[in-house]
Amino acid sequence: MSKDKLVVQVNGAIEELDKTINIFVERIREWYSLHFPEMDRIISNHEKYLKLIRDFGSREKINEKDLVEFKDKSMGMDLSDEDIKPIQEFAIAILKLYEVREELSKYLEKLLKEIAPNFSELATPTLTAKFISKAGSLEKLAKMPSSTIQLLGSEKSLFRFLHGKGKSPKYGLLFQHPYVQKAPAKLRGKVARHLAAKLSMAAKIDFYSKEYKADKLKKDLEEEIKKISKEK
Amino acid sequence: MSKDKLVVQVNGAIEELDKTINIFVERIREWYSLHFPEMDRIISNHEKYLKLIRDFGSREKINEKDLVEFKDKSMGMDLSDEDIKPIQEFAIAILKLYEVREELSKYLEKLLKEIAPNFSELATPTLTAKFISKAGSLEKLAKMPSSTIQLLGSEKSLFRFLHGKGKSPKYGLLFQHPYVQKAPAKLRGKVARHLAAKLSMAAKIDFYSKEYKADKLKKDLEEEIKKISKEK
Numbered sequence: 001m002s003k004d005k006l007v008v009q010v011n012g013a014i015e016e017l018d019k020t021i022n023i024f025v026e027r028i029r030e031w032y033s034l035h036f037p038e039m040d041r042i043i044s045n046h047e048k049y050l051k052l053i054r055d056f057g058s059r060e061k062i063n064e065k066d067l068v069e070f071k072d073k074s075m076g077m078d079l080s081d082e083d084i085k086p087i088q089e090f091a092i093a094i095l096k097l098y099e100v101r102e103e104l105s106k107y108l109e110k111l112l113k114e115i116a117p118n119f120s121e122l123a124t125p126t127l128t129a130k131f132i133s134k135a136g137s138l139e140k141l142a143k144m145p146s147s148t149i150q151l152l153g154s155e156k157s158l159f160r161f162l163h164g165k166g167k168s169p170k171y172g173l174l175f176q177h178p179y180v181q182k183a184p185a186k187l188r189g190k191v192a193r194h195l196a197a198k199l200s201m202a203a204k205i206d207f208y209s210k211e212y213k214a215d216k217l218k219k220d221l222e223e224e225i226k227k228i229s230k231e232k
Numbered sequence: 233m234s235k236d237k238l239v240v241q242v243n244g245a246i247e248e249l250d251k252t253i254n255i256f257v258e259r260i261r262e263w264y265s266l267h268f269p270e271m272d273r274i275i276s277n278h279e280k281y282l283k284l285i286r287d288f289g290s291r292e293k294i295n296e297k298d299l300v301e302f303k304d305k306s307m308g309m310d311l312s313d314e315d316i317k318p319i320q321e322f323a324i325a326i327l328k329l330y331e332v333r334e335e336l337s338k339y340l341e342k343l344l345k346e347i348a349p350n351f352s353e354l355a356t357p358t359l360t361a362k363f364i365s366k367a368g369s370l371e372k373l374a375k376m377p378s379s380t381i382q383l384l385g386s387e388k389s390l391f392r393f394l395h396g397k398g399k400s401p402k403y404g405l406l407f408q409h410p411y412v413q414k415a416p417a418k419l420r421g422k423v424a425r426h427l428a429a430k431l432s433m434a435a436k437i438d439f440y441s442k443e444y445k446a447d448k449l450k451k452d453l454e455e456e457i458k459k460i461s462k463e464k
Contacts, residue, residue, distance in 0.1 A: 002309070003315075005266050005309075006263075006266065006311075006315060009259070009262060009263035009266065010263075010318065012259055012262075013256075013259050013260075013263065013322060016255055016256065016259060020252045020255075020256075023248055023252075024245075024248065024252075027241070027244055027245050027248060028245075030241060030244075031238075031241035031242075031245065034237050034238065034241065077234070077237075082339075083235075083238060085339075086242065086335060086336055086339045089332050089335055089336075090245060090332055090336070092328075092332075093328050093329055093331075093332045096324075096325050096328050097325055099325075100321050100322055100324075100325045103318060103321055104318055104321075104322070107314075107317075107318045
């Protein structure tokens with residue numbers, strides 16, 4: 001059984017959930033702001049904002065210290081319970097999406113530790129899911145040369161470069177990796193190259209044996225990065 | 233209080249829910265098809281498909297007469313309960329979105345009967361919501377000339393026409409109206425013009441007095457349409 005197909009689906013579902021949650025949160029903030037515009041900028045945390053609507057409904061009932069002073073002099077229009085209820089239903093549905101996102105994300109992490117223990121230790125589970133999704137399967141990832149792994153996800157700028165526009169890309173998805181992020185701009189390309197070499201090994205081990213070698217790979221990689229930094 | 237602002241929000245939420253439900257249903261069908269690909273084409277109704285996943289989980293447990301013969305010889309991969317549970321959670325969340333969509337849609341209908349009784353009787357509540365959203369408010373809609381109402385929602389093709397490409401549009405949103413739909417292609421433009429004239433009156437009555445005149449408007453319109461058909 002190729003569980004990496006599950007990874008692709010779960011990762012896709014999580015990405016779609018993220019987009020949807022963003023759109024819905026924006027919508028409910030605009031909608032509820034007809035009634036209580038002051039709350040929009042005071043409660044910046046989305047889940048908190050949603051829970052206040054779910055738990056209290058109309059602004060008169062909201063029992064949150066930061067908001068008390070705005071309740072009575074709000075510029076928003078009054079809404080009847082009948083107009084508030086649909087907003088509450090919508091808030092509950094969005095909170096449910098947050099919950100599912102959280103569960104899928106835990107499940108994905110578990111899946112990845114099982115099918116790609118080395119790669120996910122080196123690249124974080126989120127990034128591993130993206131690599132497998134982009135490659136199409138763990139097998140394809142395992143068979144990729146390290147240089148392809150380094151550039152995976154940079155297709156657009158690579159294409160542009162091959163047509164004579166822009167610079168040659170130095171990393172794709174790997175740009176999101178903490179090691180690349182932490183490196184000084186000048187060294188990022190080099191760090192990405194070394195990182196890709198180790199990830200390529202990790203993918204091969206994960207696909208062919210699953211033996212756990214991530215600690216060793218990580219240690220080696222950190223030493224290589226130290227060396228690069230000194231060479232400068 | 234201008235309740236038409238609520239219409240714009242509810243209508244926006246419903247449109248976003250529709251898009252999201254489509255994306256999520258496509259995703260879960262792809263995902264669950266790893267396990268039970270045969271079910272995808274047999275159960276074409278989305279809500280039924282989701283409820284089967286919610287109620288039974290793995291294909292072995294599904295108790296649906298049309299599927300029994302496919303269960304044992306399925307080409308799908310086996311999944312443990314641990315792999316099935318996240319799919320079920322996702323199905324439950326999507327069903328919740330269907331539920332909210334239904335509630336918002338009832339609420340919208342009620343809102344429209346209240347704020348635009350004449351327009352929504354003539355144009356169906358769904359279309360009325362789109363008109364108000366597109367115009368920005370009932371007031372703006374009431375102040376529009378009938379020709380603008382006729383073309384509302386055709387901005388793209390109007391723009392193209394004004395730049396010398398394509399034909400001048402004869403209707404925008406009104407294309408979705410049953411009267412325009414039912415008319416023979418040749419007469420659609422004329423029907424749309426008469427319909428727009430009546431809708432323009434309806435919007436004015438709704439905004440300025442709310443007196444109920446829809447039945448009279450409808451009767452007049454139907455007679456006009458009969459006349460047009462005979463002229464041909």
